[in-house]
Amino acid sequence: xxxxxxxxxxxxxxxxxxxxxxxxxxxxxxxxxxxxxxxxxxxxxxxxxxxxxxxxxxxxxxxxxxxxxxxxxxxxxxxxxxxxxxxxxxxxxxxxxxxxxxxxxxxxxxxxxxxxxxxxxxxxxxxxxxxxxxxxxxxxxxxxxxxxxxxxxxxxxxxxxxxxxxxxxxxxxxxxxxxxxxxxxxxxxxxxxxxxxxxxxxxxxxxxxxxxxxxxxxxxxxxxxxxxxxxxxxxxxxxxxxxxxxxxxxxxxxxxxxxxxxxxxxxxxxxxxxxxxxxxxxxxxxxxxxxxxxxxxxxxxxxxxxxxxxxxxxxxxxxxxxxxxxxxxxxxxxxxxxxxxxxxxxxxxxxxxxxxxxxxxxxxxxxxxxxxxxxxxxxxxxxxxxxxxxxxxxxxxxxxxxxxxxxxxxxxxxxxxxxxxxxxxxxxxxxxxxxxxxxxxxxxxxxxxxxxxxxxxxxxxxxxxxxxxxxxxxxxxxxxxxxxxxxxxxxxxxxxxxxxxxxxxxxxxxxxxxxxxxxxxxxxxxxxxxxxxxxxxxxxxxxxxxxxxxxxxxxxxxxxxxxxxxxxxxxxxxxxxxxxxxxxxxxxxxxxxxxxxxxxxxxxxxxxxxxxxxxxxxxxxxxxxxxxxxxxxxxxxxxxxxxxxxxxxxxxxxxxxxxxxxxxxxxxxxxxxxxxxxxxxxxxxxxxxxxxxxxxxxxxxxxxxxxxxxxxxxxxxxxxxxxxxxxxxx
Amino acid sequence: xxxxxxxxxxxxxxxxxxxxxxxxxxxxxxxxxxxxxxxxxxxxxxxxxxxxxxxxxxxxxxxxxxxxxxxxxxxxxxxxxxxxxxxxxxxxxxxxxxxxxxxxxxxxxxxxxxxxxxxxxxxxxxxxxxxxxxxxxxxxxxxxxxxxxxxxxxxxxxxxxxxxxxxxxxxxxxxxxxxxxxxxxxxxxxxxxxxxxxxxxxxxxxxxxxxxxxxxxxxxxxxxxxx
Numbered sequence: 001x002x003x004x005x006x007x008x009x010x011x012x013x014x015x016x017x018x019x020x021x022x023x024x025x026x027x028x029x030x031x032x033x034x035x036x037x038x039x040x041x042x043x044x045x046x047x048x049x050x051x052x053x054x055x056x057x058x059x060x061x062x063x064x065x066x067x068x069x070x071x072x073x074x075x076x077x078x079x080x081x082x083x084x085x086x087x088x089x090x091x092x093x094x095x096x097x098x099x100x101x102x103x104x105x106x107x108x109x110x111x112x113x114x115x116x117x118x119x120x121x122x123x124x125x126x127x128x129x130x131x132x133x134x135x136x137x138x139x140x141x142x143x144x145x146x147x148x149x150x151x152x153x154x155x156x157x158x159x160x161x162x163x164x165x166x167x168x169x170x171x172x173x174x175x176x177x178x179x180x181x182x183x184x185x186x187x188x189x190x191x192x193x194x195x196x197x198x199x200x201x202x203x204x205x206x207x208x209x210x211x212x213x214x215x216x217x218x219x220x221x222x223x224x225x226x227x228x229x230x231x232x233x234x235x236x237x238x239x240x241x242x243x244x245x246x247x248x249x250x251x252x253x254x255x256x257x258x259x260x261x262x263x264x265x266x267x268x269x270x271x272x273x274x275x276x277x278x279x280x281x282x283x284x285x286x287x288x289x290x291x292x293x294x295x296x297x298x299x300x301x302x303x304x305x306x307x308x309x310x311x312x313x314x315x316x317x318x319x320x321x322x323x324x325x326x327x328x329x330x331x332x333x334x335x336x337x338x339x340x341x342x343x344x345x346x347x348x349x350x351x352x353x354x355x356x357x358x359x360x361x362x363x364x365x366x367x368x369x370x371x372x373x374x375x376x377x378x379x380x381x382x383x384x385x386x387x388x389x390x391x392x393x394x395x396x397x398x399x400x401x402x403x404x405x406x407x408x409x410x411x412x413x414x415x416x417x418x419x420x421x422x423x424x425x426x427x428x429x430x431x432x433x434x435x436x437x438x439x440x441x442x443x444x445x446x447x448x449x450x451x452x453x454x455x456x457x458x459x460x461x462x463x464x465x466x467x468x469x470x471x472x473x474x475x476x477x478x479x480x481x482x483x484x485x486x487x488x489x490x491x492x493x494x495x496x497x498x499x500x501x502x503x504x505x506x507x508x509x510x511x512x513x514x515x516x517x518x519x520x521x522x523x524x525x526x527x528x529x530x531x532x533x534x535x536x537x538x539x540x541x542x543x544x545x546x547x548x549x550x551x552x553x554x555x556x557x558x559x560x561x562x563x564x565x566x567x568x569x570x571x572x573x574x575x576x577x578x579x580x581x582x583x584x585x586x587x588x589x590x591x592x593x594x595x596x597x598x599x600x601x602x603x604x605x606x607x608x609x610x611x612x613x614x615x616x617x618x619x620x621x622x623x624x625x626x627x628x629x630x631x632x633x634x635x636x637x638x639x640x641x642x643x644x645x646x647x648x649x650x651x652x653x654x655x656x657x658x659x660x661x662x663x664x665x666x667x668x669x670x671x672x673x674x675x676x677x678x679x680x681x682x683x684x685x686x687x688x689x690x691x692x693x694x695x696x697x698x699x700x701x702x703x704x705x706x707x708x709x710x711x712x713x714x715x716x717x718x719x720x721x722x723x724x725x726x727x728x729x730x
Numbered sequence: 731x732x733x734x735x736x737x738x739x740x741x742x743x744x745x746x747x748x749x750x751x752x753x754x755x756x757x758x759x760x761x762x763x764x765x766x767x768x769x770x771x772x773x774x775x776x777x778x779x780x781x782x783x784x785x786x787x788x789x790x791x792x793x794x795x796x797x798x799x800x801x802x803x804x805x806x807x808x809x810x811x812x813x814x815x816x817x818x819x820x821x822x823x824x825x826x827x828x829x830x831x832x833x834x835x836x837x838x839x840x841x842x843x844x845x846x847x848x849x850x851x852x853x854x855x856x857x858x859x860x861x862x863x864x865x866x867x868x869x870x871x872x873x874x875x876x877x878x879x880x881x882x883x884x885x886x887x888x889x890x891x892x893x894x895x896x897x898x899x900x901x902x903x904x905x906x907x908x909x910x911x912x913x914x915x916x917x918x919x920x921x922x923x924x925x926x927x928x929x930x931x932x933x934x935x936x937x938x939x940x941x942x943x944x945x946x947x948x949x950x951x952x953x954x955x956x957x
Contacts, residue, residue, distance in 0.1 A: 149839050153869070154780045156742020240740050240783025330764075331739065418839045420869040422931075423778075425746040428939045439939070554939065 011038035039267035073524025087179035089529035098143025111263035118182025130171030154239035159419035160436025172534030194280030209294035212307025257320035283344030375502035410723035434479035446554035448482035457596035466511020473547030475625035482549030494538025560624035561642030573668030577659025584662035743778035750933035776817030789819030818927030829877030835910025853923035866930035
């Protein structure tokens with residue numbers, strides 16, 4: 001096939017990009033070369049629209065061992081232990097084929113983690129679907145959950161936490177973000193930077209098939225009516241092979257045979273080989289006839305673009321080939337020497353003894369286009385003035401029941417029951433808490449992790465929204481007694497070629513950066529998913545933050561369930577009653593305008609540290625952060641989980657109980673305090689000068705507030721626990 | 731007491747089982763599926779997971795693996811063989827235990843705590859166990875036990891039903907049956923009661939920070955009965 005501009009455009013390249021390729025190469029590329037360019041220059045692999053802004057992120061910190069740019073980020077958790085973690089999107093494939101799309105998303109992120117020498121110890125996911133009323137939602141949700149479970153359960157890594165939301169903006173583009181944490185000895189971390197000349201390049205894992213060709217390009221484009229035709233671009237996962245690959249790689253990593261290792265993810269062999277060579281400032285020569293193929297007569301073009309799963313590329317020390325092969329033979333995996341490192345600084349491909357491609361590496365990596373796309377600032381919306389009459393007809397207890405059974409608040413047990421969350425025997429906080437917690441095997445330490453996003457806030461005002469999610473993640477970790485250490489982010493946005501969408505991206509990143517800097521909560525890894533758009537309708541901006549924290553003694557972990565009658569309940573942090581963008585405003589007043597709650601980073605940090613201090617001193621016995629749905633929603637969850645009631649005090653100076661109970665002001669926690677600790681707690685709260693309200697006392701089996709609320713916990717639990725199950729069964 | 735845990739490719743509860751056994755004082759060793767023989771043991775454990783990817787049928791390929799002949803010989807000579815989850819599936823595939831494990835009734839993988847009633851204490855696993863109802867944990871997609879009427883009758887007649895799903899107070903009914911298993915069966919013995927297969931994972935319930943501690947009772951009881 002002759003390569004023309006039209007062929008290039010078919011490969012997802014822009015006209016100008018194609019001219020630039022010809023100019024750089026000083027000739028027209030052949031089809032295989034064009035395919036390699038298209039794979040490396042697409043948005044998914046090149047970050048061409050985002051790179052300029054990502055550079056500004058706060059990525060350094062005392063505990064950061066490896067920031068963005070590697071397969072995953074790495075943080076130090078003491079005693080030579082390190083945690084490797086990253087979140088990644090698999091949005092486009094999951095909409096086309098939910099089971100395989102979600103499954104391979106989980107497989108891909110786990111490979112990113114064990115590529116670095118870490119054994120995966122926990123999975124999380126953040127999944128977002130269209131309106132519950134939309135005809136596709138139910139099946140997409142079912143497929144995605146089965147896919148995530150099917151893969152993670154088989155590998156034997158617990159899925160410890162997650163987030164599920166519904167919003168009509170995801171009707172045509174669901175989001176599936178998967179996160180993995182792995183544990184590694186900090187002196188035994190493996191990187192993707194090749195080094196040394198003439199070193200053997202090894203292919204291990206599954207055979208290469210025709211699945212997933214153009215996957216990365218597909219993920220770099222918007223959807224139209226013909227998306228069904230894109231099914232073949234979705235990869236097919238085999239968790240069993242991945243389990244073998246995991247064990248084999250970790251076995252080989254026990255000694256010093258590996259120089260560099262990279263998993264074949266997006267854009268398969270192309271991107272893995274180019275990245276290893278590029279980082280090592282080397283060339284690489286691959287003999288494609290040696291690549292183990294699943295199907296007959298695969299062309300170099302297909303081999304280079306295949307996104308078949310469960311494959312790794314390794315640069316090995318010379319002389320270690322036999323040793324390595326033995327290990328992969330033991331695990332029944334393919335092992336092939338397919339090339340070597342060179343000093344040409346080019347990627348050279350041989351097939352049937354002929355050279356079929358030759359491209360200088362820097363053209364694919366450093367010289368890939370970078371765009372400074374135009375973007376538009378989002379103005380902070382005017383704060384709404386709620387008319388007091390609007391509240392008159394509302395009964396507090398009805399409002400509460402409605403909010404607890406809201407699709408975005410209700411418990412997601414139907415989902416997490418399908419994930420193995422206890423395998424590996426170290427899960428000490430299961431899904432449904434503020435964060436999932438796993439012990440660091442054989443130590444007193446535990447690692448907490450949570451995933452968060454707030455698309456409504458980000459849509460209303462991206463800068464505030466960006467800050468807010470980082471704070472929310474920070475709070476979720478503190479709520480389980482963990483010191484927040486670092487984050488990974490998955491930036492899901494619409495079409496960057498539109499000024500509004502690009503603006504949302506830029507300002508969310510700005511918000512994330514500001515908050516993570518202030519809270520000393522650096523970003524160590526992440527990915528960007530643009531073009532979440534169907535027929536011109538984009539998603540609400542949905543950056544997802546995966547936060548990781550450390551509990552130095554897991555016996556001090558906190559949970560949110562109320563423990564003992566007679567204990568006092570405080571809200572720490574000030575409640576102004578911000579209802580704009582709240583779930584209350586949406587659900588009960590049908591009001592979608594207004595700004596998100598203000599984020600005050602000083603308060604977040606100060607109050608967070610206060611709560612952490614209380615938990616370290618064992619002065620509180622349960623804790624939950626106040627977020628979506630406000631104080632009353634948070635309280636109800638604590639009651640439902642603990643099967644205990646609360647008697648709420650008559651609060652002095654309360655002007656509007658709706659604002660107080662359902663406002664979504666930030667930087668607040670609810671804590672349960674045994675009477676014996678009360679004095680010490682008050683002293684600490686005063687020492688940090690934080691505001692707190694004495695909310696009530698754990699008591700009986702009902703939530704009681706003056707004459708307004710008297711609801712048995714069981715009734716609340718019914719409203720809260722079964723929405724999703726009923727929805728899925730209907 | 732010496733134990734051996736067999737690792738098949740795709741096993742994923744092998745380490746958890748090793749940790750649990752050692753915690754309670756078993757001298758445990760790991761045995762690779764391709765090994766010819768099993769070191770001298772008093773107990774052999776087939777752990778949970780997805781042996782050979784559970785392709786074809788859960789446990790079917792493992793039941794033809796190299797090591798399995800030694801396991802069968804050991805069982806036939808009266809040795810204790812314990813199969814948990816996928817291990818239970820493998821034991822039914824080898825024929826050491828009757829019946830089959832089908833997909834769960836509601837077609838979903840299910841991971842949660844369950845209560846099981848100990849139906850028989852005349853065996854080396856449950857003899858003198860202090861509790862009649864244990865809180866254990868399940869995590870499976872194919873745990874729906876089924877067998878023919880004749881097989882069921884024979885299981886009942888010989889007291890081969892080991893544990894059944896029940897409520898906290900021991901009631902057995904449809905509501906307390908998580909996967910649709912016939913007669914709420916969660917685990918069974920062979921005729922000699924030296925081979926036990928069960929879906930619940932005792933190894934995930936061995937300290938108070940996990941889902942519970944009743945798994946500890948199970949392991950301690952095996953040791954106590956061995957002494």
